[in-house]
Amino acid sequence: MDAELFPRSRTEIAPGAVHVPDWLDMERQRRLLAACRDWARPPAGLRTVRTPGGGTMTARQVCLGHHWYPYGYAPTVVDGDGAPVKPFPAWLDTLARRAVADAAGTAPVKGPGPATAPGAAADPTPDPRVPANLHDLAPYDIALINFYDGDARMGMHRDSDEKSDAPVVSLSLGDTCVFRFGNPRSRARPYTDVELRSGDLFVFGGPSRQAYHGVPRVYAGTAPPALGLAGRLNITLRVSGFGGG
Ligand SMILES: O=C(O)CCC(=O)C(=O)O
Numbered sequence: 154m155d156a157e158l159f160p161r162s163r164t165e166i167a168p169g170a171v172h173v174p175d176w177l178d179m180e181r182q183r184r185l186l187a188a189c190r191d192w193a194r195p196p197a198g199l200r201t202v203r204t205p206g207g208g209t210m211t212a213r214q215v216c217l218g219h220h221w222y223p224y225g226y227a228p229t230v231v232d233g234d235g236a237p238v239k240p241f242p243a244w245l246d247t248l249a250r251r252a253v254a255d256a257a258g259t260a261p262v263k264g265p266g267p268a269t270a271p272g273a274a275a276d277p278t279p280d281p282r283v284p285a286n287l288h289d290l291a292p293y294d295i296a297l298i299n300f301y302d303g304d305a306r307m308g309m310h311r312d313s314d315e316k317s318d319a320p321v322v323s324l325s326l327g328d329t330c331v332f333r334f335g336n337p338r339s340r341a342r343p344y345t346d347v348e349l350r351s352g353d354l355f356v357f358g359g360p361s362r363q364a365y366h367g368v369p370r371v372y373a374g375t376a377p378p379a380l381g382l383a384g385r386l387n388i389t390l391r392v393s394g395f396g397g398g
């Protein structure tokens with residue numbers, strides 16, 4: 154869409170942390186946005202997250218599969234309306250596996266393959282582009298969907314409440330942000346600031362699975378007009394490792 158002076162390309166930001174620009178085309182972005190709008194509805198919809206210190210997170214959030222709250226997971230919205238968390242659909246697991254394969258650079262094809270309609274049953278046949286070892290990964294079963302509007306941002310943190318070291322898959326829709334990706338030891342430098350735009354994929358696993366990361370800035374009004382979203386949505390897909398579903 155943009156005529157870039159320097160085209161954006163797949164980049165390894167840190168060991169095991171890969172940025173794949175423009176992974177979702179506009180049609181897939183629209184479908185994912187429509188799904189997010191459904192998930193955001195009550196019950197168990199978009200909520201403001203309160204932190205134990207008495208503060209609130211500026212990004213509002215909705216979860217699928219397992220409900221995240223600071224700092225753990227529950228089957229119901231224990232810090233909200235108490236409703237059961239919405240189910241994690243099989244098509245998001247398929248999408249996450251394709252994302253991991255594409256980010257690893259083991260799959261020649263860019264993009265998530267045939268569009269999978271939200272709500273559609275997952276295709277049971279293995280995707281030939283997904284390397285065999287990915288089929289051994291436990292299913293992705295958690296989605297955290299963060300909505301950033303106004304001055305929303307997210308402080309440096311680790312995704313450490315899961316019991317699996319499977320890579321975290323992050324998809325961005327809407328406004329461009331600065332995604333700060335650091336190291337597993339501290340919130341401080343070294344870190345790298347990456348611009349995440351609508352449709353971009355970011356995967357972090359391996360030695361970067363426990364790296365600190367955050368969103369210091371969102372550029373309001375930068376979403377592609379064709380998407381029809383004011384603000385930014387981020388969808389992070391994770392493997393719980395909790396066992397027993
Ligand atoms: O919004 C983002 O890009 C990051 C979200 C995130 O780090 C999280 O939900 O744990």
Ligand SMILES: [Fe+2]
Nearest residue numbers: 310311312366
């Ligand atoms: Fe995170």
